[in-house]
Amino acid sequence: MSAIHEQAMNYVYQQVLQRLMGHFTRAERTALQLLIQRIVVAAGGMEQVGNYKVLIAHGGGEVSSYTLALLRAAQLSIAGRAPKTFHLRVATLRHAGMTQATLASLNEGYNALFFHDDPRVELLMVENQEVQPFNHQRPASSVGREVSQRNMLMIGHLTSGDVRATLCNDTYLALGDFYQRVSTWNGGVHAMVSGDSARKQSQYLAWLKRSALDAGVMVAPRRPASLNMLFARMEEWSTGCYRDLYGEQYVEAERLGRGAHRHLAYIGVADLLDEVDVTSAALLTEFLAHKPDPFDFHFSHPDYPNPLLMAHLHGLQAQCLRELSYEEGVQAFVRQARDVMGRRQIPSALIDEMGGNDGRVLSTTYAQEFFGLDEGQLTCLLFSPFIHHGERLEGYLRQCHPGMLVGLPELHKALQGKPVADMLQQWLIDTSGLPLPLLQHLYRKRVQQTSRGSQARKQHGVRAQAQIAQLSGR
Structure with a gap:
């Protein structure tokens, strides 16, 4: 220079x-x-x-x-x-x-x-x-x-x-x-x-x-x-x-x-x-x-990281798991999160339309554009039908894919790693958005709480607060 x-x-x-x-x-x-x-x-x-x-x-x-x-x-x-x-x-x-x-x-x-x-x-x-x-x-x-x-x-x-x-x-x-x-x-x-x-x-x-x-x-x-x-x-x-x-x-x-x-x-x-x-x-x-x-998916707001997508998931959850309408699920979330969304300067018109058809289309488009996930895959996620050796698989099929109930035994075989028709394997992949080896991993996975228990969690949280305070000089 x-x-x-x-x-x-x-x-x-x-x-x-x-x-x-x-x-x-x-x-x-x-x-x-x-x-x-x-x-x-x-x-x-x-x-x-x-x-x-x-x-x-x-x-x-x-x-x-x-x-x-x-x-x-x-x-x-x-x-x-x-x-x-x-x-x-x-x-x-x-x-x-x-x-x-x-x-x-x-x-x-x-x-x-x-x-x-x-x-x-x-x-x-x-x-x-x-x-x-x-x-x-x-x-x-x-x-x-x-x-x-x-x-x-x-x-x-x-x-x-x-x-x-x-x-x-x-x-x-x-x-x-x-x-x-x-x-x-x-x-x-x-x-x-x-x-x-x-x-x-x-x-x-x-x-x-x-x-x-x-x-x-x-x-x-x-x-x-x-x-x-x-x-x-x-x-x-x-x-x-x-x-x-x-x-x-x-x-x-x-x-x-x-x-x-x-x-x-x-x-x-x-x-x-x-x-x-x-x-x-x-x-x-x-x-x-x-x-x-x-x-924006803003992780500085852990309670409401993405209100648009959260509202969409709550709507799908209400519709598929709670025998309520999509609109009721979204409205319940909006009532809870309206103040936070206002502070984040989310337009009131967008908040009001979240539970309607336009809001659902917008949320669906957003999930597809940024995460490559459609409504069917998000619904599958909410059901989590593959974990614990597929204990929820029958309920998921009955609720969302009744036509596939006849293939339930074969789906279990595919998740166990046994040979089945390619068509069934592809259906699992398309419906979940995950490759078959990961679905088989989920099938074998039994989610358990740590044996250290809640008291250990509390103690570690206290230590963490003291640690970060010391490192930050406060």
């Missing part, structure tokens, strides 16, 4: 900082100064900050978007008062339900923060356990979609059609790999910055540990001594859950090497935002022009 070009770019960055600061309130300016102080101290002083690399996981939610803008202001503020500033790695987990509108919104935010031409900023995206440069125009990976579809179906069947687990668990499990991957990739980073509360972090960690325990994964009683070790354990727990999910059919992804920085620091900013209403802050709504996409 020539001296003239560098001078011109520095002028541009100063303009970006001035525009950023114009959207800060007094409380936000105070929060910014405290964040700068935390980064400089973590780096070992202002003379070391130029060699310091900071990671933020950015999924497009309000908190991570706001935190990202705050980090950019800190980066440019330090650049204005010191020869060098810290480097920033921004990493996004691209999951099956992430819409093109969300990716476009991420890119618009990056443009507003002038990231793309800044060599001090690294924009990454992880899809199907592969790290790649962020590109909002890159089509979704067909292989990644197939993997997500398979994971969603397997989780749905093995949780007996639990709607929340079906929609949440795969994305939550993917986070275990994601944090390890982006914190160690290409030499690693020195610190991770997050605006999430300690409570939210501990809830996720406790959930992952419970899932690992239920999958029979050995969970060490002692907490990790560093954030690096915690991420490595999260990856191990996630891998153990997938191994239990697929059994002998599991194919493990390439394991990661360890990053160059042994002691990954945690820089939390949640306490700095106590006096800031993030959702209505000008920094978010005006500078970044943040607009949440109601159709």
Whole structure:
């Protein structure tokens, strides 16, 4: 970079900082100064900050978007008062339900923060356990979609059609790999910055540990001594859950090497935002022009990760399993979730039409486009007719496919691995959306609660809260 070009770019960055600061309130300016102080101290002083690399996981939610803008202001503020500033790695987990509108919104935010031409900023995206440069125009990976579809179906069947687990668990499990991957990739980073509360972090960690325990994964009683070790354990727990999910059919992804920085620091900013209403802050709504996409599969809302698809599944559940109408199932869900959907800025017209025919068509199209699943396969998932040696198979056929009752003995044979007509095998594959070896794995699978029991779960949840609080410095 020539001296003239560098001078011109520095002028541009100063303009970006001035525009950023114009959207800060007094409380936000105070929060910014405290964040700068935390980064400089973590780096070992202002003379070391130029060699310091900071990671933020950015999924497009309000908190991570706001935190990202705050980090950019800190980066440019330090650049204005010191020869060098810290480097920033921004990493996004691209999951099956992430819409093109969300990716476009991420890119618009990056443009507003002038990231793309800044060599001090690294924009990454992880899809199907592969790290790649962020590109909002890159089509979704067909292989990644197939993997997500398979994971969603397997989780749905093995949780007996639990709607929340079906929609949440795969994305939550993917986070275990994601944090390890982006914190160690290409030499690693020195610190991770997050605006999430300690409570939210501990809830996720406790959930992952419970899932690992239920999958029979050995969970060490002692907490990790560093954030690096915690991420490595999260990856191990996630891998153990997938191994239990697929059994002998599991194919493990390439394991990661360890990053160059042994002691990954945690820089939390949640306490700095106590006096800031993030959702209505000008920094978010005006500078970044943040607009949440109601159709995005947003795992930061674990109770209602995807209201459109959740409403659809509740409608199908009511229609097929509870002797109610599709509309009654959707309406019951909407009554429960209306406040949450309002906060997520889902249009009231869309909420009102969810239980009608137009809403059902929209939901069906969405499930097919993003997950490759039709109504029949979703209904099959809700029944979960193959687990426990097909104990629910007859009831499923009687309710949904009465014409296939005559073939019940042959279907059992196919699921047991015995030779049957190709036509019956193909019917099982088409109806479930899963290949025959996985259906046979489900057939043999007997879902059991961990022998450690609920008391052990509670104790692990308490340990998780203490652990994340210590690692985050709170």
